Amino acid sequence: MTKPILAGALALATSLALVGAGLAQSAGGLSSLRGASVDEQVPVEQIFQQETQRFNREYRQQPPLIPHSIDQYQIDVRANQCLGCHDWTNAGDRGAPTLSMTHYLDRDGTEMDHVAGTRWFCNQCHVPQANAPELVENTFESSTGR
Structure with missing residues (x-):
């Protein structure tokens, strides 16, 4: 019951x-x-433009910012289009910066010929650079001694 x-x-x-x-x-x-x-579509004006001139890094060990659009890049479990230019096997021919050697180390520190799985998804750390307005108040100050 x-x-x-x-x-x-x-x-x-x-x-x-x-x-x-x-x-x-x-x-x-x-x-x-x-x-x-x-349920209403709201048009949003573009508030920032992609910057092609490289920005300075603001703190030690900051991952470099991406100076180009990655809107159409495929970065998933099967493919990573960033490696077409930035992998050590292609970077010289393409005139692109090569990946840091840390990207070729596995969890145990063993050097490999291919990008480690822990570094496969580039946009975990690297983001496209843009001169965009702050969304919230920001009191960040660049570190000294770059």
Whole structure:
């Protein structure tokens, strides 16, 4: 007898939650952060431009910033298009900076001829450089002695 009561209470709670969500939406209580309706497309103007001139690094061991667009680059478990130019086998021919030797070390420090799996996803550390406005107040100061 306890199971039917529990199942009924669960069904009632689910129904009330769905009705409440429906009422909240129909009451116009939901809106995006830009003030538009949730289902409305909001055009967003481009607030930054990709910079091609290399930025200085702001602290010791900062990963270099990417001075070109990577919008269409495939970087997944099967492929990494960054290596087409930056792998040590191609960098000289392409005029691109080669990867640091640390990218060819496995977890145990063994040197390999291919990029280590721990360094495969470049955009974990490297990001496209842009002269973009701050989204929040920033008090960062560059380290001295670059």
